[in-house]
Amino acid sequence: MRLPLTRTSMGPRLRDRATHAMRPGWARSVAIRRTVSLVLIAAAVTVGIQAQRTETHTSVLVAAHDLAPGHALVAADLRQQSVPIDLVPEGALRLSADGEAHTVTGPIGSGEIVTGSRLLSPRLPVQLTGDADARLVPVRLADDSVASLVRAGDVVDVLTADTDVLASGAIVALVPTAAAASPTRASATPPILLAMGRTAAHRVAGAGLDVPLAVVLH
Known part of the structure; x- marks a missing residue:
C-alpha cells in the first residue's frame, strides 16, 4: 500500500537539498584548494629564481x-x-x-x-702601466708602415734615429685608423699614443718635437 506524502516526511529532504545547493561540492572545494596551492608554488618558484638571478x-x-x-x-x-x-x-x-x-x-x-x-x-695610463704617475705621449713614427703593425696593448721601446733609448716598456694605448690621417698630408700617419712613466714621457715628448721616433716591439 502506497503511503501518502506528508509535510513531515518531505521537510528534511527539502532542507538538505537547499543546504547542499548553497555550498560548493566537495570535489569543487578540493579543486579550488589545489589550484590556489599550485599558483602559490609557482609564484614562490618564480620569486626564488628571480632572486637567485639577481644575486648571480x-x-x-x-x-x-x-x-x-x-x-x-x-x-x-x-x-x-x-x-x-x-x-x-x-x-x-x-x-x-x-x-x-x-x-x-x-x-x-x-x-x-x-x-x-x-x-x-685620465685613468688609462695608470691602468695600462700600473704607475700612478704615468702619462700618455703622442709619438709620430719615422716609418709610417710600422704604425699598421702595432696594436693597443703592445709593449714597445722608444728610440731615436741614433738608437738612443728614450723609454723602455711603454704600452701602446691607441693606434688611430687610416681615416684619422691629416687631410692636408694624405700620406701622413697619425701619431700613436703611448703610456709610460712621467720622466720617460717628458723625454720622449721633447725628442719627438725635432724628429720622428722609432719603436721596437717586445
Missing part, C-alpha cells in the same frame, strides 16, 4: 655593434646587458655616461663588454 648576474655596458679604434662613443654605441658576475672583467662600465664621448683605443666587437682600459681617459 649584474648589468654592464656592451658594444651595440663593432667599434673601431679612434671612434668617439655616443649613446647608440652602447647597450645594457645582464651577465654572470663571475664573467665581468675588472673596470667594466655600468653607466652610459661613463663611456660616452670617450675614444675607443682598440677594436671592440659587437656584444663585447666595454672596460675603462679600452677607452681614452
